Amino acid sequence: MLLSITTTHQPATDLGYLLHKNPDRVQTTDMSFGQVNVVYPEAGRDRCTAALLVEVDPVGLVRDRKGPKGNDFSLAQYVNDRPYAASSFLSVAINKVFGTAMTGRSKERPELADLAMPFVVHLPVVPCRGGEAILRRLFEPIGYEVAATTIPLDTQFPQWGDSRYLDVTLTGTCRLRELLEHLFVLLPVLDDDKHYWVGPEEVDKLLRRGGDWLGTHPDRELIARRYLRHDRRLTSDALARLLAEDGDVEDPDEVGAAHDQEEAAVEKPISLNEQRLDAVIDQLSAAGSRRVVDLGCGGGKLVARILRDTKVEHVLGVDVSYRALSAASRRLHLDTMAPRQRERVELVQGALTYRDRRLQGFDAATVVEVIEHLDPPRLGAFERAVFAYARPGRVVVTTPNVEYNVLFETLPTGTLRHRDHRFEWTRAEFAAWAGDVGSRNGYAVEISGIGPEDAEHGSPTQMAVFHR
Ligand code: SAH
Numbered sequence: 001m002l003l004s005i006t007t008t009h010q011p012a013t014d015l016g017y018l019l020h021k022n023p024d025r026v027q028t029t030d031m032s033f034g035q036v037n038v039v040y041p042e043a044g045r046d047r048c049t050a051a052l053l054v055e056v057d058p059v060g061l062v063r064d065r066k067g068p069k070g071n072d073f074s075l076a077q078y079v080n081d082r083p084y085a086a087s088s089f090l091s092v093a094i095n096k097v098f099g100t101a102m103t104g105r106s107k108e109r110p111e112l113a114d115l116a117m118p119f120v121v122h123l124p125v126v127p128c129r130g131g132e133a134i135l136r137r138l139f140e141p142i143g144y145e146v147a148a149t150t151i152p153l154d155t156q157f158p159q160w161g162d163s164r165y166l167d168v169t170l171t172g173t174c175r176l177r178e179l180l181e182h183l184f185v186l187l188p189v190l191d192d193d194k195h196y197w198v199g200p201e202e203v204d205k206l207l208r209r210g211g212d213w214l215g216t217h218p219d220r221e222l223i224a225r226r227y228l229r230h231d232r233r234l235t236s237d238a239l240a241r242l243l244a245e246d247g248d249v250e251d252p253d254e255v256g257a258a259h260d261q262e263e264a265a266v267e268k269p270i271s272l273n274e275q276r277l278d279a280v281i282d283q284l285s286a287a288g289s290r291r292v293v294d295l296g297c298g299g300g301k302l303v304a305r306i307l308r309d310t311k312v313e314h315v316l317g318v319d320v321s322y323r324a325l326s327a328a329s330r331r332l333h334l335d336t337m338a339p340r341q342r343e344r345v346e347l348v349q350g351a352l353t354y355r356d357r358r359l360q361g362f363d364a365a366t367v368v369e370v371i372e373h374l375d376p377p378r379l380g381a382f383e384r385a386v387f388a389y390a391r392p393g394r395v396v397v398t399t400p401n402v403e404y405n406v407l408f409e410t411l412p413t414g415t416l417r418h419r420d421h422r423f424e425w426t427r428a429e430f431a432a433w434a435g436d437v438g439s440r441n442g443y444a445v446e447i448s449g450i451g452p453e454d455a456e457h458g459s460p461t462q463m464a465v466f467h468r
Contacts (some may be wrong), residue, residue, distance in 0.1 A: 001086050004051040009117035012048035017109040018176045019101050036093045054093045085127045088188035088195050104177035119179055121170040128166050129192040137219050138186050144172040181209045189226040198229045203238045215242050240351045243320045272451050276461055277305050279450045283396050289364035295352050296370030300328025317347040353381035359390035367397045372421045387441035395466040400424045404460040427458050434464040
């Protein structure tokens, strides 16, 4: 199988320094599944191409009992696409041969390693589950122009139709390190048939190589799922850690505050944040809730407010972000809290889209300014985890009312209130969602507005109170 990387950044031969591979000679590395060669078909001042040639030995593979999974038919162990198709073998080879380049280090050209340069990547045979559409979904959001042609099953008999392989060219401008990370992670995702067993260390690998770009990739769930061979536990772990490491916040010490600030800058004139917390607290005390879970607790402001009510026995704060939880822990002074007080509160890391026994047995759950951070296709998972599985007596959900945005002077038309918001709903959209969730799960719903009400556009925040 073959991967070629071409740059026209001049002097183009610097590619050799970046890859830590000398353009003047062929370099061969032995791997458990075969041999990997790095050669330079062209190495001029204007244009330089490095090719990674991976020779997989299918017979050796069978001997080592590392053949592709699910092929019990013995001939298939010998006659398969592994020798030529860009699969996880290529990814393993990239890691082995270009591992140093992927860390972004270059002894001879450190300044170049940090420079975005034009690249063209050619992969003549890419097995692609889901076809060209998936290929585009994976590479276009991270800045590549994608060209692909489907390879016919047999060039002499085009009437036999197309194979599942694509001839792929990716064109983009980025750092070499990023390019290698993208290929390393996404090639096995395209193939969706990793040749080796995956364990927890595979999650570390995914986060190490994808930490900078995967968190904001619209298909991050698909990528994590396929990369981890559809292992549910590993996938949920990876996503939780990925979201926690989301570059959403610049200053790790100011997590809750940073989120508050961006939104607050928009919402400031009315100190909406305070009014929101007041409205939620009012709901909890009216219902006399004693055990409360705050889902997506962020920096812990609401948890602190709930604790002030001495009738409340226990508060659990849950967030996917480790940074948010440490900010919350500092805000609450958990480590110096008096023991009796300390027993009333707990903070745990968790994702709201996965069933979690720790969330069961609460009188009330609060979900304040969180749902708009979920990708819309994940709202169903959120509903099942919270309303069908955890089943608190009451659920208080708040979310922005997008209709009100036109009244925020500092918000450019058509933009949402925070960079990480995946959507903001109109009142009708929120009411429809809440009504459906309520009736599907046996909760009655009341909807109201928080903040000053505009005759035409309503209130800036909308709140749904669900009760069983
Ligand atoms: N409720 C807080 C924070 C709102 S910001 C407040 O009102 O100030 C949204 C929070 O939801 C962030 O802290 C983010 O880490 C968290 N979050 C986003 N997606 C999540 C998920 N899938 N599971 C758990 N928490 C999530």
